[in-house]
Amino acid sequence: MDTAQRSGCPINLTLEMLGDRWSLIIIRDLMFGNRRHFRELLTHSEEGIASNILADRLKRLTESGLLSRRDDPSHKQKGIYSLTEPSIQLVPLLAQMGAWGRRHTRASEELSIRAELLEEGGPAMWADFMVELRALHLNAPVPQRSVFAELQAAYLAVVAKNSGVVV
Amino acid sequence: MDTAQRSGCPINLTLEMLGDRWSLIIIRDLMFGNRRHFRELLTHSEEGIASNILADRLKRLTESGLLSRRDDPSHKQKGIYSLTEPSIQLVPLLAQMGAWGRRHTRASEELSIRAELLEEGGPAMWADFMVELRALHLNAPVPQRSVFAELQAAYLAVVAKNSGVVV
DNA sequence: ACAACTAGTTGCAAATTGAAATCAGTTATT
């Protein structure tokens, strides 16, 4: 990894770590979709990431401490990717990105519902979500509230509604 | 501009508009540095943007509604770039980016002070700053409080302190 | 033994980036 940085500005440095078209997509899928394996990230990606790009980003993100990788005991070739404390602390940033995107881009209703809930929930909900992510990714104690489940349920409800199925 | 989008996810769409290494740098300089002309953005950039990239990004950002451009009456060739309501609403996102970068990257003390103040000030300060930006960029009424001046003063104080000058 | 699955790698064309030089029009200086 090159260490040459353009400036010491925190916004610039954040951009240097995450300012490309795929890094935050991968973190998003790990965070909100709980995709933990290479294959899951590759094939369940809404955006259709290529395998070489995914491999490269996983390597870079792991090297820069935003992800960690451990072996999957059930399969000698599989690795399990986890968020780290720094990437868990991206929750407020991703919440703001979702909120902005929902207002100012042509986001779909189905994929916006999580952003809407996170925005309404505010910092308190983000904190609860971060506690839960620490349980899922860092072996911290499991909390009572599952923001993940709330978001998932809301998403499935909108999908069901829009396909005409009675929930 | 190509209209092909990878997915309707609000995070993805935000990334498609702003997820490159320069767009948010330009918006940052316009927002926190009040750089309004091409030359100012080009030469006062900490990061040293190239003129062809700057020209391209100003065009793209203007086309996508994040900036607007009007003629400068004092010089027939100059344009004055302004933030728009959508880009003013990036304040919370940039505040979160600064806060994250300050914690998780090797950001310099001098360039971090604004991020620190914005984080401490929270949503109330962000709202005040947005009101002020609407005055500076959208001809809205000028408010009493100037967050811009507060940030600038704090920055200059740190610069002065670190160069051994008595403030 | 064999098929399917695993995490990647390789090859290659296209697009993007970025440094340096250049450009044409505008303004300030002499």
Place this chain on the structure above:
DNA sequence: AATAACTGATTTCAATTTGCAACTAGTTGT
């Protein structure tokens, strides 16, 4: 009036990055 400096770009070109498709080498299930 001539000229120098400044304006927002554009051009050129090499290097890098992207992304698709094919492929690899190892692992697991049948």
